Amino acid sequence: MSEQEATTYDYQRYRQLLSEAVDESSRQRLISLLIVERARDRLEAQRASDRSAMTAETVAKVLGNGRREHLQRG
Template identity: 65%
Template structure:
C-alpha cells in the first residue's frame, strides 16, 4: 500500500479501503493515512518556516532602504 504516494486522493483511499478485506490490510491503510497526515503537517510547517525566513530576509534587506528613503523626504 505504501508504494502509492499521491497525497490525499479520495478515489485512491476508496480503492485502498475496498482492498482492505482483512485486519492486516486495514491496519496498513490506517498506518498509511497516519504517515501521510504527518508528512502533510511537516510540509506545512516547513512552508511556514520558509515564508517566515523570507519575510525576515526581505525586512532585513529593505529595512535600511526604506529607512533611508523616509529620511530623504523629511522637510526641515
C-alpha cells in the same frame, strides 16, 4: 500557503484501498498509510510556513538597512 492548500488527497485511491482492507492486517496498513501521508502533508505545510517567515524576515532586514542608510545620509 494554508494547510488546506498543501493537502491533496487521492480519495479514489483511498476508497480502493479501503475496499481491499478485508482483514485486520490490511486495515492496519491502510491506517498507517493515512497517518504517514497526513504527517507528510503537515510537515510540508510547516516547511512552507518556515520558508515564508524566513523570506519575510530577510525582506524586513533589507528594507530596514536601506532605511537606516537613507536616514544617516539625510
